[in-house]
Amino acid sequence: xxxxxxxxxxxxxxxxxxxxxxxxxxxxxxxxxxxxxxxxxxxxxxxxxxxxxxxxxxxxxxxxxxxxxxxxxxxxxxxxxxxxxxxxxxxxxxxxxxxxxxxxxxxxxxxxxxxxxxxxxxxxxxxxxxxxxxxxxxxxxxxxxxxxxxxxxxxxxxxxxxxxxxxxxxxxxxxxxxxxxxxxxxxxxxxxxxxxxxxxxxxxxxxxxxxxxxxxxxxxxxxxxxxxxxxxxxxxxxxxxxxxxxxxxxxxxxxxxxxxxxxxxxxxxxxxxxxxxxxxxxxxxxxxxxxxxxxxxxxxxxxxxxxxxxxxxxxxxxxxxxxxxxxxxxxxxxxxxxxxxxxxxxxxxxx
Amino acid sequence: xxxxxxxxxxxxxxxxxxxxxxxxxxxxxxxxxxxxxxxxxxxxxxxxxxxxxxxxxxxxxxxxxxxxxxxxxxxxxxxxxxxxxxxxxxxxxxxxxxxxxxxxxxxxxxxxxxxxxxxxxxxxxxxxxxxxxxxxxxxxxxxxxxxxxxxxxxxxxxxxxxxxxxxxxxxxxxxxxxxxxxxxxxxxxxxxxxxxxxxxxxxxxxxxxxxxxxxxxxxxxxxxxxxxxxxxxxxxxxxxxxxxxxxxxxxxxxxxxxxxxxxxxxxxxxxxxxxxxxxxxxxxxxxxxxxxxxxxxxxxxxxxxxxxxxxxxxxxxxxxxxxxxxxxxxxxxxxxxxxxxxxxxxxxxxxxxxxxxxxxxxxxxxxxxxxxxxxxxxxxxxxx
Amino acid sequence: xxxxxxxxxxxxxxxxxxxxxxxxxxxxxxxxxxxxxxxxxxxxxxxxxxxxxxxxxxxxxxxxxxxxxxxxxxxxxxxxxxxxxxxxxxxxxxxxxxxxxxxxxxxxxxxxxxxxxxxxxxxxxxxxxxxxxxxxxxxxxxxxxxxxxxxxxxxxxxxxxxxxxxxxxxxxxxxxxxxxxxxxxxxxxxxxxxxxxxxxxxxxxxxxxxxxxxxxxxxxxxxxxxxxxxxxxxxxxxxxxxxxxxxxxxx
Numbered sequence: 001x002x003x004x005x006x007x008x009x010x011x012x013x014x015x016x017x018x019x020x021x022x023x024x025x026x027x028x029x030x031x032x033x034x035x036x037x038x039x040x041x042x043x044x045x046x047x048x049x050x051x052x053x054x055x056x057x058x059x060x061x062x063x064x065x066x067x068x069x070x071x072x073x074x075x076x077x078x079x080x081x082x083x084x085x086x087x088x089x090x091x092x093x094x095x096x097x098x099x100x101x102x103x104x105x106x107x108x109x110x111x112x113x114x115x116x117x118x119x120x121x122x123x124x125x126x127x128x129x130x131x132x133x134x135x136x137x138x139x140x141x142x143x144x145x146x147x148x149x150x151x152x153x154x155x156x157x158x159x160x161x162x163x164x165x166x167x168x169x170x171x172x173x174x175x176x177x178x179x180x181x182x183x184x185x186x187x188x189x190x191x192x193x194x195x196x197x198x199x200x201x202x203x204x205x206x207x208x209x210x211x212x213x214x215x216x217x218x219x220x221x222x223x224x225x226x227x228x229x230x231x232x233x234x235x236x237x238x239x240x241x242x243x244x245x246x247x248x249x250x251x252x253x254x255x256x257x258x259x260x261x262x263x264x265x266x267x268x269x270x271x272x273x274x275x276x277x278x279x280x281x282x283x284x285x286x287x288x289x290x291x292x293x294x295x296x297x298x299x300x301x302x303x304x305x306x307x308x309x310x311x312x313x314x315x316x317x318x319x320x321x322x323x324x325x326x327x328x329x330x331x332x333x334x335x336x337x338x339x340x341x342x343x344x345x346x347x348x349x350x351x
Numbered sequence: 352x353x354x355x356x357x358x359x360x361x362x363x364x365x366x367x368x369x370x371x372x373x374x375x376x377x378x379x380x381x382x383x384x385x386x387x388x389x390x391x392x393x394x395x396x397x398x399x400x401x402x403x404x405x406x407x408x409x410x411x412x413x414x415x416x417x418x419x420x421x422x423x424x425x426x427x428x429x430x431x432x433x434x435x436x437x438x439x440x441x442x443x444x445x446x447x448x449x450x451x452x453x454x455x456x457x458x459x460x461x462x463x464x465x466x467x468x469x470x471x472x473x474x475x476x477x478x479x480x481x482x483x484x485x486x487x488x489x490x491x492x493x494x495x496x497x498x499x500x501x502x503x504x505x506x507x508x509x510x511x512x513x514x515x516x517x518x519x520x521x522x523x524x525x526x527x528x529x530x531x532x533x534x535x536x537x538x539x540x541x542x543x544x545x546x547x548x549x550x551x552x553x554x555x556x557x558x559x560x561x562x563x564x565x566x567x568x569x570x571x572x573x574x575x576x577x578x579x580x581x582x583x584x585x586x587x588x589x590x591x592x593x594x595x596x597x598x599x600x601x602x603x604x605x606x607x608x609x610x611x612x613x614x615x616x617x618x619x620x621x622x623x624x625x626x627x628x629x630x631x632x633x634x635x636x637x638x639x640x641x642x643x644x645x646x647x648x649x650x651x652x653x654x655x656x657x658x659x660x661x662x663x664x665x666x667x668x669x670x671x672x673x674x675x676x677x678x679x680x681x682x683x684x685x686x687x688x689x690x691x692x693x694x695x696x697x698x699x700x701x702x703x704x705x706x707x708x709x710x711x712x713x714x715x716x717x718x719x720x721x722x723x724x725x726x727x728x729x730x731x732x733x734x735x
Numbered sequence: 736x737x738x739x740x741x742x743x744x745x746x747x748x749x750x751x752x753x754x755x756x757x758x759x760x761x762x763x764x765x766x767x768x769x770x771x772x773x774x775x776x777x778x779x780x781x782x783x784x785x786x787x788x789x790x791x792x793x794x795x796x797x798x799x800x801x802x803x804x805x806x807x808x809x810x811x812x813x814x815x816x817x818x819x820x821x822x823x824x825x826x827x828x829x830x831x832x833x834x835x836x837x838x839x840x841x842x843x844x845x846x847x848x849x850x851x852x853x854x855x856x857x858x859x860x861x862x863x864x865x866x867x868x869x870x871x872x873x874x875x876x877x878x879x880x881x882x883x884x885x886x887x888x889x890x891x892x893x894x895x896x897x898x899x900x901x902x903x904x905x906x907x908x909x910x911x912x913x914x915x916x917x918x919x920x921x922x923x924x925x926x927x928x929x930x931x932x933x934x935x936x937x938x939x940x941x942x943x944x945x946x947x948x949x950x951x952x953x954x955x956x957x958x959x960x961x962x963x964x965x966x967x968x969x970x971x972x973x974x975x976x977x978x979x980x981x982x983x984x985x986x
Binding site for chain 2: 044130133137139140141143144145147148149150151152155156159275279282283286290320321324325328329331332335336339
């Protein structure tokens with residue numbers, strides 16, 4: 001039905017778009033929180049990547065806790081050495097039986113429930129304890145203090161969990177790959193896509209939709225949006241901005257944390273993953289336009305997809321190394337052509 | 352009158368600085384820092400921070416990409432060693448030029464934006480350089496292994512002058528004086544003094560005053576008939592050249608260049624040095640660089656054994672607790688201390704150590720009712 | 736034709752007509768006031784003089800040179816200085832430095848890497864700046880940090896910064912806004928002295944007291960257009976002006 005070369009190109013394009021989407025989802029989630037904090041609180045949060053990393057380590061922690069094992073000795077069985085066989089069962093299986101194994105298998109999704117309260121608390125503590133005092137300080141100092149905080153957080157995680165990445169398996173049922181190509185009428189097994197990446201994509205879509213719905217349809221969200229548009233006026237209305245700031249910060253922390261939790265099966269978490277994503281997320285925010293929520297999401301997916309295209313061998317053979325720098329290159333071009341980013345507004349953070 | 356006194360005090364400041372650098376090995380002996388390897392680091396990072404301060408302290412632009420220029424300096428020096436000569440002078444000249452050109456390009460683009468956008472642009476450029484150094488540019492940078500010298504290097508000039516290093520890996524030498532140990536330190540030290548003198552001249556010049564104007568109020572600068580961008584760009588390039596020199600010196604004292612030198616954490620470190628000492632002050636950044644490198648040296652040298660002996664006066668269980676808590680901050684955990692230090696300084700002393708010193712001096716002055724001009728520049732409040 | 740000439744300037748913001756067919760002619764050596772109710776387009780007009788806004792059509796010329804399409808620093812370099820509603824000074828520098836920067840800008844142009852000379856050796860510039868501070872009565876505070884000054888003193892400092900450049904034209908955007916009566920009167924006296932030096936001034940002002948004490952000529956702007964241009968005595972009784980003010984939101 002199609003000539004072979006065309007099929008191959010379509011395969012390749014489809015595959016790259018898909019590959020880019022899940023990474024784009026992570027960028028979008030982090031950038032969303034960054035730009036939200038930025039637009040409402042006017043703070044540049046260099047520790048936002050650390051929140052993503054902490055989220056990922058929430059998943060690691062829960063998995064550890066769930067895997068605590070009960071050691072029983074089975075007298076009926078002997079090991080090869082003739083000693084009684086030690087049977088190790090995670091407590092959770094011993095107590096809950098099959099439900100326990102199910103929870104253990106699905107530890108990553110279950111970590112969402114675990115991570116929400118933790119990230120909320122972390123976010124609120126961070127805002128009340130530190131960020132609050134920096135609203136009126138120069139941006140340089142905001143950058144520096146959050147930068148310091150990011151180092152502290154990542155070093156603490158390093159000293160607790162070690163420096164090596166800790167792999168987190170996706171649930172068994174979702175650890176395979178889907179034959180997406182077949183779905184689009186392409187020959188079987190040309191375009192396969194891991195289930196978990198689909199889950200991540202859907203998940204980020206849901207979270208983004210949730211955040212937007214929250215901002216769009218609740219009174220609270222309305223005030224936040226008004227505050228992003230014009231902080232001074234909202235302040236003059238006598239609305240208690242302080243409490244809302246705290247909640248916005250907490251929300252952003254939760255969003256970043258969840259992005260981290262669900263990303264663990266795709267990328268084994270280690271202590272510096274936050275910084276790696278932070279730099280890229282900043283670029284995403286800048287490309288999307290500082291303070292623009294829609295811009296952050298659009299730019300997140302756009303850059304994710306472009307990055308994945310740039311890592312195709314065909315592209316790399318024309319522009320060597322392009323996969324390493326594409327995102328930065330785009331940021332530079334965007335900032336030169338459209339200084340306020342794709343959807344940026346006038347006057348945000350200028351001067 | 353006051354001006355005349357000020358000029359006088361600059362001469363004193365310069366003389367004290369020269370004396371302090373030259374007597375460095377003796378002065379720092381009591382604190383255990385009187386050995387050449389560490390002294391070299393003090394001098395090199397002092398140069399790096401001095402240059403960074405010309406940008407941050409005078410114009411208020413916060414760059415997160417200066418490690419890239421440090422890296423460029425190192426690579427250029429090693430390549431000059433390989434191709435031309437083991438003499439550090441041509442290598443450093445090329446390093447300064449390369450870093451200068453590089454910073455001209457990056458600065459020209461980044462300075463189209465101000466504030467946070469500028470910081471992010473420089474960060475993006477530095478990350479780009481770092482990623483490239485690890486991937487496509489491997490033929491130039493030798494990737495993860497780092498760029499090293501080898502016996503088969505051509506060294507055209509050395510060969511032309513009949514210098515033969517025989518079958519060993521050569522060390523850099525200045526007309527026969529090897530750039531290791533104390534000669535290496537004094538070479539760096541003399542350059543530090545020269546750099547300090549240049550910085551002093553810039554601080555006191557009309558050009559420096561213009562840069563302070565850029566930091567203080569760009570709008571007023573524009574309506575005063577001054578084109579702010581070339582001023583900021585000039586400061587950016589000067590600080591980039593300082594960074595290139597520092598990077599070159601790192602490679603002179605230890606002929607090796609790796610991409611990790613360009614990582615953004617290294618950029619963060621020079622920011623910290625400058626802030627810690629006091630951005631906008633003359634001496635501050637040099638002191639900040641010294642304090643950080645000294646602390647790094649001390650803290651990362653600690654291990655469990657040294658901690659145990661340090662806390663041996665405590666009863667066993669307490670000793671155990673003390674060791675495990677302090678253990679978090681030393682050795683591998685040195686970065687944790689660094690991060691904490693970062694936060695504490697920014698929170699409590701945004702003007703840096705020099706501001707702290709000035710506060711104390713003012714306290715004494717007020718209580719004694721005396722007056723007079725301090726040798727150190729009083730820092731203008733950091734502003735945007 | 737005057738030194739500053741505005742011909743048929745139009746400016747729209749979206750659908751909103753901010754300026755429509757504005758004509759203005761400022762005679763050299765005079766004080767020309769632009770008054771009008773809130774939202775009449777006074778600030779928009781001023782921004783068209785200084786390169787911050789580009790009119791949709793029309794021309795703005797200064798000494799036969801077009802001011803359109805050039806940047807603020809270039810506008811200053813051809814001899815136009817500006818005073819802002821809120822004084823724009825170098826808040827964390829000393830007063831003397833505040834005045835020396837514009838003096839250097841006048842002498843060295845828009846950019847010069849002058850890094851081997853010492854400011855302390857620039858006696859000429861220093862003395863000029865000091866004399867200027869004396870003129871505005873701030874010489875005693877020369878070594879203070881500018882940010883600590885009172886609002887009235889900041890205004891004086893800003894004037895000194897403009898005057899040290901010996902501009903041909905001085906633009907003042909509500910120079911007495913937010914000032915106490917005494918400060919206002921001091922500023923009026925100061926501006927009168929400046930005017931006597933032969934510097935042309937364009938003043939945008941709300942305060943009628945200020946306008947009538949200073950202006951040689953007044954243009955009344957309402958709804959983006961100049962309704963009257965005349966000497967102060969005739970403006971007072973003009974029915975159009977009264978209507979503009981009463982019809983507007985000002986009174």
